[in-house]
Amino acid sequence: MKNKIKVAVLGATGFTGEMLVEILLDHPKVEVTYLASRTPNAIPYHKIFPRFYKKTDLLCENLNLDKAAKNSDIIFLTLPHTVSMSVVPQLLKEKRKIIDLSADYRIKNLKDYKKYYKIPHKDKINLKKAVYGLPEINKDLIPNTDIIANPGCYPTSVILALFPLLKEGLIEDKVIVDAKSSITGAGRKAVIDYHYSNISDNIWAYKPFIHQHTPEILSILKENTARDIDLTFVPHVVGVDAGIYSTIYITFKNKISKIEVTKIYNKYYKNCTFIRLLESLPKLKNVIGTNFCDIGFALNSNGKDCVLASSIDNLIKGAAGAAIQNMNIMQGWPESLGLL
Numbered sequence: 001m002k003n004k005i006k007v008a009v010l011g012a013t014g015f016t017g018e019m020l021v022e023i024l025l026d027h028p029k030v031e032v033t034y035l036a037s038r039t040p041n042a043i044p045y046h047k048i049f050p051r052f053y054k055k056t057d058l059l060c061e062n063l064n065l066d067k068a069a070k071n072s073d074i075i076f077l078t079l080p081h082t083v084s085m086s087v088v089p090q091l092l093k094e095k096r097k098i099i100d101l102s103a104d105y106r107i108k109n110l111k112d113y114k115k116y117y118k119i120p121h122k123d124k125i126n127l128k129k130a131v132y133g134l135p136e137i138n139k140d141l142i143p144n145t146d147i148i149a150n151p152g153c154y155p156t157s158v159i160l161a162l163f164p165l166l167k168e169g170l171i172e173d174k175v176i177v178d179a180k181s182s183i184t185g186a187g188r189k190a191v192i193d194y195h196y197s198n199i200s201d202n203i204w205a206y207k208p209f210i211h212q213h214t215p216e217i218l219s220i221l222k223e224n225t226a227r228d229i230d231l232t233f234v235p236h237v238v239g240v241d242a243g244i245y246s247t248i249y250i251t252f253k254n255k256i257s258k259i260e261v262t263k264i265y266n267k268y269y270k271n272c273t274f275i276r277l278l279e280s281l282p283k284l285k286n287v288i289g290t291n292f293c294d295i296g297f298a299l300n301s302n303g304k305d306c307v308l309a310s311s312i313d314n315l316i317k318g319a320a321g322a323a324i325q326n327m328n329i330m331q332g333w334p335e336s337l338g339l340l
Helices: 015-027 064-072 084-093 110-118 124-129 155-166 214-225 258-269 316-331
Strands: 005-010 030-036 059-062 075-079 099-100 147-149 174-181 202-205 230-238 245-252 275-277 293-299 305-312
Touching: 005 015, 015 030, 015 316, 030 064, 030 099, 064 084, 075 084, 075 316, 084 124, 099 316, 110 214, 147 202, 155 214, 155 230, 155 245, 155 258, 155 293, 155 305, 155 316, 174 275, 214 230, 258 275, 258 293, 305 316
Parallel strands: 005 030, 005 075, 030 059, 075 099, 099 147, 174 230, 275 293
Antiparallel strands: 174 245, 202 230, 245 305, 293 305
8 A cells, every 4th residue: 555644543433433434444545554442352344334344354453552553653533532631642652643533632721621521631741732623723733733632523513603703803702502413423322312212303402501512612712713702502412314503693793794794704714625605504414424514694684693504514524524634634635635
């Protein structure tokens, strides 16, 4: 496999891990060389997911960090929150590049991390070094780091919608986010609420004011705009196969026109491959199976009250696709490689 880099996926049997493997197997500059999960015995990956039969003969085995490092150049971590920080130091010592899809390296404030994830952070040194991997905002920082904190799915949809307007200082501090996600965003878990009979044709709100993505949204927006917002974030589970749809309620400080709002979004996102700015509000089905984030808005006739809407596939642009986008940038490849 000349001119291909070797990659490992640790946590390869979760929804995100499975999606990562699917995209990576078709990536023209990648060879998938190691897969691991919490499995007592090594088993062919296609025995777990039959759709990979004849696409890969790799075994999925219990995690061995030495083997992972030996057999890869870049390692994707799709491990549960609070686990990555225990394995990252060893992998970085082995001079491997890390793209972590958990929350362990997203939140720089140690008190916030402990508050929302219930344990102290164990890797303060590498936490400081990690770059938040939202390419539309931090593209210039991504090639210069060995550890990427891949963004959360809800934060991706919310931050991308708010960032240009907040950066320009145009909106009032109060922001309300009503966000809806497929249950796949919570991972594969043996929980009765996640059973098909409970999810299908159903919707419910959960964790208002206390969702763990709240500090991520607030801190990344503050870091990149130097502005604070008063955020009410209410996530919902909705009975769809995939996707996130965020409806965001804002008020402009001064009267503004639709043309002016559109110009602001174009100023920041015109050259962003995976952002599609719409003339109307987005529809979820249009992003499923893609790495796109669709953004639209509706402005009240008073020129101040506004509804933003942002939609993504939670497993792709909200997780695996963004991770591969980050890998491409780290390697100096076109960021759309393997994603379009």
